[in-house]
Amino acid sequence: xALLKVENVSKKFGGVCAVxxxxxxxxxxxxVGIIGPNGAGKTTIFNLISKVYETECGRIWLxxxxxxxxxxxQAARSGIGRTFQNIRLFNSxxxxxxxxxxxxxxxxxxxxxxxxxxxxxxxxxxxxxEEAMACLRAVGLEKYADEKPSNLPYGMQRRLEIARALxxxxxxxxxxxxxxxxxxxxxxxxxxxxKDITQKFELALVIIEHHMDVVMNLCNRIYVLxxxxxxxxxxxxxxxxxxxxxxxxxxxxxx
Amino acid sequence: MFLFYLQQxxxxxxxxxxYALIAVGFALIFSVLKFSNFAHGGLxxxxxxxxxxxxxxxxxxxxxxxxxxxxxxxxMGIILNFIAFYNLQRKNSPNxxxxxxxxxxxxxxxxxxxxxxxxxxxxxxxxFKNNIIRLGNLxxxxxxxxxxxxxxGILAAxxxxxxxxxxxxxxxxxxxxxxxAMLMGVNSSVVIAVTFSIAGALAGISGILxxxxxxxxxxxxxxxxxxxxxxxxxxxxxxxxxxxxxxxxGVMEVVFTVLVGxxxxxxxxxxxxxxxxxxxxxxxxxxxxxxxx
Amino acid sequence: xxxYIASLIQTTCISMIGVVSIFPLTGMTGLFSFGQAAxxxxxxxxxxxxxxxxxxxxxxxxxxxxxxxxxxxxxIGFPTLKLRKDYFSLMSLCLGEAVTAVLxxxxxxxxxxxxxxxxxxxxxxxxxxxxxIATVVxxxxxxxxxxxxxxxxxxxxxxxAKSFGINVFAHKMKVYIFTSMIAGYAGVLYAFYLTYLxxxxxxxxxxxxxxxxxxxxxxNSLTGSVLSTIILTVLPEVLRFASSARIVMYTVLILLVxxxxxxxxxxxxxxxxxxxxxxxxGPNGGEADGVAQGGKR
Numbered sequence: 129x130a131l132l133k134v135e136n137v138s139k140k141f142g143g144v145c146a147v148x149x150x151x152x153x154x155x156x157x158x159x160v161g162i163i164g165p166n167g168a169g170k171t172t173i174f175n176l177i178s179k180v181y182e183t184e185c186g187r188i189w190l191x192x193x194x195x196x197x198x199x200x201x202q203a204a205r206s207g208i209g210r211t212f213q214n215i216r217l218f219n220s221x222x223x224x225x226x227x228x229x230x231x232x233x234x235x236x237x238x239x240x241x242x243x244x245x246x247x248x249x250x251x252x253x254x255x256x257x258e259e260a261m262a263c264l265r266a267v268g269l270e271k272y273a274d275e276k277p278s279n280l281p282y283g284m285q286r287r288l289e290i291a292r293a294l295x296x297x298x299x300x301x302x303x304x305x306x307x308x309x310x311x312x313x314x315x316x317x318x319x320x321x322x323k324d325i326t327q328k329f330e331l332a333l334v335i336i337e338h339h340m341d342v343v344m345n346l347c348n349r350i351y352v353l354x355x356x357x358x359x360x361x362x363x364x365x366x367x368x369x370x371x372x373x374x375x376x377x378x379x380x381x382x383x
Numbered sequence: 384m385f386l387f388y389l390q391q392x393x394x395x396x397x398x399x400x401x402y403a404l405i406a407v408g409f410a411l412i413f414s415v416l417k418f419s420n421f422a423h424g425g426l427x428x429x430x431x432x433x434x435x436x437x438x439x440x441x442x443x444x445x446x447x448x449x450x451x452x453x454x455x456x457x458x459m460g461i462i463l464n465f466i467a468f469y470n471l472q473r474k475n476s477p478n479x480x481x482x483x484x485x486x487x488x489x490x491x492x493x494x495x496x497x498x499x500x501x502x503x504x505x506x507x508x509x510x511f512k513n514n515i516i517r518l519g520n521l522x523x524x525x526x527x528x529x530x531x532x533x534x535x536g537i538l539a540a541x542x543x544x545x546x547x548x549x550x551x552x553x554x555x556x557x558x559x560x561x562x563x564a565m566l567m568g569v570n571s572s573v574v575i576a577v578t579f580s581i582a583g584a585l586a587g588i589s590g591i592l593x594x595x596x597x598x599x600x601x602x603x604x605x606x607x608x609x610x611x612x613x614x615x616x617x618x619x620x621x622x623x624x625x626x627x628x629x630x631x632x633g634v635m636e637v638v639f640t641v642l643v644g645x646x647x648x649x650x651x652x653x654x655x656x657x658x659x660x661x662x663x664x665x666x667x668x669x670x671x672x673x674x675x676x
Numbered sequence: 677x678x679x680y681i682a683s684l685i686q687t688t689c690i691s692m693i694g695v696v697s698i699f700p701l702t703g704m705t706g707l708f709s710f711g712q713a714a715x716x717x718x719x720x721x722x723x724x725x726x727x728x729x730x731x732x733x734x735x736x737x738x739x740x741x742x743x744x745x746x747x748x749x750x751x752i753g754f755p756t757l758k759l760r761k762d763y764f765s766l767m768s769l770c771l772g773e774a775v776t777a778v779l780x781x782x783x784x785x786x787x788x789x790x791x792x793x794x795x796x797x798x799x800x801x802x803x804x805x806x807x808x809i810a811t812v813v814x815x816x817x818x819x820x821x822x823x824x825x826x827x828x829x830x831x832x833x834x835x836x837a838k839s840f841g842i843n844v845f846a847h848k849m850k851v852y853i854f855t856s857m858i859a860g861y862a863g864v865l866y867a868f869y870l871t872y873l874x875x876x877x878x879x880x881x882x883x884x885x886x887x888x889x890x891x892x893x894x895x896n897s898l899t900g901s902v903l904s905t906i907i908l909t910v911l912p913e914v915l916r917f918a919s920s921a922r923i924v925m926y927t928v929l930i931l932l933v934x935x936x937x938x939x940x941x942x943x944x945x946x947x948x949x950x951x952x953x954x955x956x957x958g959p960n961g962g963e964a965d966g967v968a969q970g971g972k973r
Binding site for chain 3: 418419466467470471474476479480482483484486487488490491494495497498608611612615619644646647648649650652653654656657660661
């Protein structure tokens with residue numbers, strides 16, 4: 129079975145069907161893209177996989193385990209890491225603490241050990257610190273460890289979000305519009321970077337993106353969404369030449 | 384026996400009517416501004432004393448006294464907005480600050496009243512010479528009928544205002560999304576001031592009626608907690624819900640006073656409210672807002 | 677030492693334990709509880725009653741007083757922490773009133789409104805002062821640990837916190853139990869210092885006072901809480917204000933702070949005591965110590 133398998137999930141808001149019977153498979157080392165016009169339901173799919181929404185219909189498997197009934201935190205601990213379309217960093221924490229949060233759920237030391245500053249707590253804090261710095265180095269932000277996220281430029285904030293997700297040691301990393309607001313050079317750099325970490329951290333990478341150059345250069349496979357339905361799946365070449373995809377993005381052409 | 388229970392029901396409903404006035408004022412602020420305004424209690428206390436002056440010291444007829452107190456309440460509401468919340472709105476502070484600021488103001492008002500008037504009890508001259516109506520063995524107070532009539536009348540007027548007027552539309556828009564409303568040309572400062580003046584007027588009326596029903600002391604405004612509970616039962620932010628919740632609360636209180644006595648009543652209400660919130664957290668007519676990522 | 681000054685120091689220290697106890701709950705996790713004084717009441721009455729009615733030794737009274745708070749916190753926290761924040765605050769307010777009501781009602785046991793007297797005076801001044809310092813240290817270590825960080829994350833963005841593996845409800849429970857037991861401890865100290873208890877000592881005004889002190893000092897600053905407790909307890913004494921005037925002063929100060937410096941006196945700044953460097957133990961530098969404080973030191 130693929131590392132991440134999504135089978136026939138749907139999500140309704142009142143009478144509106146945001147996602148209708150979506151299925152997807154992603155393997156370790158693969159990069160999969162989800163594209164589609166605005167409002168097509170892409171972020172909703174991320175919310176379904178990361179269990180922000182409950183799975184009302186369909187099922188989701190991670191590494192062979194059915195995670196459909198997991199809570200958000202259980203999904204995160206099992207290995208689903210994500211970033212958010214509107215950056216959701218912890219603004220009251222500094223950069224390194226934002227990343228350390230991902231390590232905090234692990235019971236490295238108990239509350240009693242913390243307030244008495246016992247050796248296990250000191251060791252645990254050091255481990256967390258080292259792991260966090262490693263993730264910051266991976267995205268090139270280690271110099272800004274003590275800064276507040278709101279002081280960083282937009283592109284760096286996005287990188288920080290990625291570092292935070294990496295610190296979770298995820299099996300699947302889901303990035304919601306990682307290239308938003310980047311210029312073409314930065315986009316190319318992002319593509320190199322993402323290919324690199326997918327290999328280095330042995331991830332299955334899923335990205336939602338509007339920058340077609342990023343999508344086409346990065347992804348092994350692409351799912352196209354329109355009005356909540358998957359209208360096409362394929363390699364970048366197949367998708368680029370698919371008339372249904374063109375119609376969805378550009379609308380019907382009058383001849 | 385049946386008559387006894389009917390009498391208790393009537394008592395409960397009339398107590399609930401008093402709570403309903405408070406609850407509606409509270410619910411209004413919550414629905415437009417999205418926070419629980421504990422300063423409402425302070426306004427109620429202030430209004431009670433103002434009501435005392437108008438009705439007993441200056442000898443105004445009841446209707447006039449109520450109107451004047453409502454006016455004072457409205458003005459106090461705007462003052463409250465200015466000293467407690469205006470700067471927070473300008474700085475776009477998180478909700479927490481509004482809550483704390485409101486509690487602080489409530490405490491401030493009540494303690495200023497203590498300094499001015501001491502802890503001697505004042506009493507408002509009764510509105511009706513002959514307060515009691517007898518229906519067979521049942522006792523209904525004219526005061527309670529007036530309170531009920533006023534409460535429903537005010538609610539009807541408010542619903543009209545909110546649903547049928549331009550200002551009401553502006554209120555609803557700000558309640559849904561302040562920023563977008565401003566982009567659409569709504570002057571949110573005016574809307575907020577209007578909201579506070581209406582809520583203040585409601586507090587004013589609550590204050591004088593509460594003062595007429597109970598004795599006046601600076602901490603009369605602590606009744607606002609009942610308004611909060613009523614709002615919560617009815618669904619935070621829902622105006623009709625607040626009234627229903629208030630009446631239910633009034634009836635429950637009377638029932639528990641009969642069952643376990645006055646002193647233990649708060650403890651029982653606490654447990655009941657807790658149970659209620661666990662079973663139906665959105666209240667009777669409220670809805671959930673699910674957060675999207 | 678002057679009796680008056682001694683009593684001032686002791687009441688300030690006990691207040692400080694209370695204010696510092698709500699720092700992790702309210703300041704760090706954002707759970708506004710207007711009923712923490714109820715736990716002070718429980719700690720005080722349980723330990724006081726054990727001493728007066730059963731003649732138990734002080735340390736047992738202390739232990740059981742604090743433990744009973746922990747147990748109550750589990751019972752109360754379990755349903756209320758699942759509620760929305762507004763509702764939690766409301767229920768905490770009601771909790772305070774409910775506890776006072778119960779204490780009044782069961783007057784035959786608790787002494788009711790007439791109060792519980794003849795508690796032996798076991799809280800000495802050194803004990804109280806050391807307790808206050810110890811509490812500040814414990815809470816500082818809490819803040820600088822993963823628990824403090826999780827609290828801040830939850831306060832900043834609960835949904836995001838869940839997305840990174842944090843079991844928000846479990847964490848809130850831990851913080852609630854921890855802080856309630858500290859408040860209970862303050863109650864025990866208070867009971868054995870005052871030697872007399874009265875249900876109305878622990879109402880929502882005391883709880884609100886703690887929250888107000890917290891805000892005044894800066895909701896994100898432990899140092900601020902400590903300083904503001906000292907300032908706001910000592911100042912009215914020095915100026916000889918009567919109770920209501922004192923409260924008016926507090927509230928005006930808070931309003932000024934909220935309006936003009938909403939982050940409180942200390943904002944986010946903390947006093948950093950380089951204990952590690954002083955003791956020459958543990959890892960080098962400050963970075964490895966867990967939660968750092970904002971941008972500039």
